[in-house]
Amino acid sequence: MQYAKLGWSSLKISRIALGGMSYGSKEPWMAQKESALRIIKKGFDLGINFIDTADVYSNGESEKIIGEAIRGYNREEIIIGSKVGLEFGNGINNSGLSRKRLYTQLSGSLQRLNTEYIDIYQIHRWDYYTDIEETLSTLSQFINEGKVRYLGATSIYAFQIQRLWDLAIYKGYEKLVYYSPRYNLAYREEERESIPLCRELNIAIAPYSPLARGFLTGKYKRDQTPNTVRYLTDKYLPTGYFKPEDFDVVENLEEMAKQKGIKPAVLALAWLFNKPYITTVLLGATKPEHLDDAVQALEIKLTEEEMKLLEKPYRPHELMGPTKSPLVP
Numbered sequence: 576m577q578y579a580k581l582g583w584s585s586l587k588i589s590r591i592a593l594g595g596m597s598y599g600s601k602e603p604w605m606a607q608k609e610s611a612l613r614i615i616k617k618g619f620d621l622g623i624n625f626i627d628t629a630d631v632y633s634n635g636e637s638e639k640i641i642g643e644a645i646r647g648y649n650r651e652e653i654i655i656g657s658k659v660g661l662e663f664g665n666g667i668n669n670s671g672l673s674r675k676r677l678y679t680q681l682s683g684s685l686q687r688l689n690t691e692y693i694d695i696y697q698i699h700r701w702d703y704y705t706d707i708e709e710t711l712s713t714l715s716q717f718i719n720e721g722k723v724r725y726l727g728a729t730s731i732y733a734f735q736i737q738r739l740w741d742l743a744i745y746k747g748y749e750k751l752v753y754y755s756p757r758y759n760l761a762y763r764e765e766e767r768e769s770i771p772l773c774r775e776l777n778i779a780i781a782p783y784s785p786l787a788r789g790f791l792t793g794k795y796k797r798d799q800t801p802n803t804v805r806y807l808t809d810k811y812l813p814t815g816y817f818k819p820e821d822f823d824v825v826e827n828l829e830e831m832a833k834q835k836g837i838k839p840a841v842l843a844l845a846w847l848f849n850k851p852y853i854t855t856v857l858l859g860a861t862k863p864e865h866l867d868d869a870v871q872a873l874e875i876k877l878t879e880e881e882m883k884l885l886e887k888p889y890r891p892h893e894l895m896g897p898t899k900s901p902l903v904p
Contacts, residue, residue, distance in 0.1 A: 576622030577873055579854045582752040582779035584725060586694075588654050590848065591869045593618045593626040594783060594859035598640045599633025604805040606861040608640055615644040617863045619653075621870060627755075627781075627857055629658035629699055630684050642689035650690060656753075657684050658729060660699035672702035672710040681722060695753050697727035700898045701735050711742050715749040727753030729783070730896035733768035740776055751778055755857065757896040758782035760791055760843050760885060761816055761824045764894055770852060779854035785847055786840055790816040793829045793839035797822040815895055823888035831885060837871070844872035846885050 578587040598611035606614055615626065626644075628637045638657065645653055659680040662670040670676075684693060696717065702710065717723035726749050728736065736754060743750040754773050756765040759782065773780050786792055788809060795801050795817070806812055825839070832842040847856050858869050877885075 576870075578624075579779075581695075581725065581854065582773075583750070583777040584752050586654070586725070588625040588779075588855055589623045590853075590855050590873060591618075591621075591623050591866070592656075592781065592855045592857045593623055594857040595626060595628030595637040595641055596632050596783075597859035597861050598628070599636035601633040601636070602808055604808060604861065605633065608636075608643075610861070611640045612644050614860050614863055614866065615641065617866055618860075619648065621866060623866075624652060625654040625656065625855060627656035627695075628688075629661070629697075630680050630687075631658075631661045631663040631699070634663070635683070635687050638684055638687035642687055646689065654694045655688060655690065656695035656697060656727065657688065657693050658697040658699035659684070660702060671705055672698055672707075673705045674709055674713045677710065677713045677717075681717060685722065692722050692724060694724045695727045696723040696725070697729050697753065697755065698731070699729055701731045703898075703900050703902055707735075707738060708742060708746070711739060711748045712746075715743075718749050725749075725752045727751060727755065727779075729755040730757060730898075731769075732897050733772045735897075736769060736772055736776075736778070751776075753779045753781060753854075755781045755783050757784050758847075759785050759787045760828060760846050760889070761787045761821050762892055762895060763886075763889055764892055765896075774852050780852055781855045781857055782847060782853065783857040783859075785856045785858065786843055787816055788812040790821065791825055791828060791839060791843040793825060793832075795825070797826070811895075820888065820890040823890075827888045828885060831881065835875075837875070838868060841868050841872045841875070842885075844869055845875035845877060846882065848873050848875070849877045849882060 577590045579590050581588050597606050599605050600607050660672050714726050739751050758765050829839050832839040847853050860866050
C-alpha cells in the first residue's frame with residue numbers, strides 16, 4: 576500500500592480509501608452487511624487505513640456496518656471520515672449545517688460508528704440558509720472537544736472553499752485540510768477552479784466516483800440500452816453520463832487498456848493515481864476483487880503522453896455535485 580500526507584497536516588492516509596456509500600441495503604446494487612464486512616476486512620489486510628462514509632448513507636446503516644467492522648482493530652490505526660448536511664431523519668430541522676443539527680448528527684454518527692471521535696468530519700454540500708460562521712465555529716468546537724480531528728468538505732464551489740479558508744485565517748477557526756470532489760476521466764470540471772485552489776492551499780484532494788458509477792468499467796456500450804441493476808436504480812448514472820462524448824472517452828480508455836492488457840477500470844484508476852495532486856481515491860467497492868483492481872492500478876506508471884491521450888476526447892460537462900443556491904434565479 577502507498578500512503579500520502581493529508582494536505583497541510585502530517586497525518587498519513589492510504590492512497591486507496593474505502594467508500595462507505597456502497598455499504599447497506601438501501602439500493603439493490605449495494606454491498607449488504609456481510610459482504611461489506613468482508614470488503615472492509617480485506618481492505619484493512621491490504622494496508623488501507625482510511626474509510627469514508629456519511630450519516631445519510633443507507634439511512635445510517637453504512638456507519639453501523641463500519642462501527643462493527645472496526646471492532647477488534649486498533650482504533651488509532653484507522654482513519655474514519657464521515658459527513659453531515661444532507662437530509663436525514665424527520666422533522667423540519669432534518670438537513671443543513673446549523674449548530675443544533677451539527678451536534679445532533681455528530682452524536683448520532685459517533686454512536687453508529689462505535690467510536691469516540693471522527694478523524695475527518697466533512698460538510699456534505701453547502702448550506703445556503705445557515706451563516707457559514709455558525710457552521711465553522713461549531714465544527715471548530717468539535718475539535719476543541721476532542722470529538723473531531725480534522726475538517727473537510729465535499730462538492731462545494733471554489734469560492735466556498737476560499738470563504739471557509741478566509742474565515743479560519745481571520746477568525747481563528749479550524750482550516751479545511753480535505754476536499755472530496757466528483758472527479759474521474761469522464762467528469763473533469765473540478766480541474767477548472769477547485770483543484771487548483773486546493774493545490775494552492777495545500778488541501779488534500781480525495782475524489783469520489785472514480786469510475787463514474789461504473790461507466791468507466793466499459794460494461795456500457797454506445798447505442799445499447801443497459802439493463803444492469805445499477806443503471807435501472809441509480810438515477811445519477813444515466814443522467815450524468817451516457818452522452819456521445821462520454822462514450823468517446825470510455826472507448827478511448829478501452830483501446831489503451833486493451834493495448835496494455837489490463838481492465839479499463841484499472842486504467843481509469845491509474846489515471847487518477849498518476850495525478851500528483853490526488854491524495855487518495857474513494858473506491859466504492861461492492862466486491863472484494865474491486866480492491867485488487869485498485870491495488871494493481873496503484874502500481875501502474877503512465878507517461879505524460881499516455882495521460883494526454885486518455886484525456887484528449889473529454890468535452891466540458893454541466894456541473895455535477897455542488898448545490899446551486901436556491902436564493903439566486
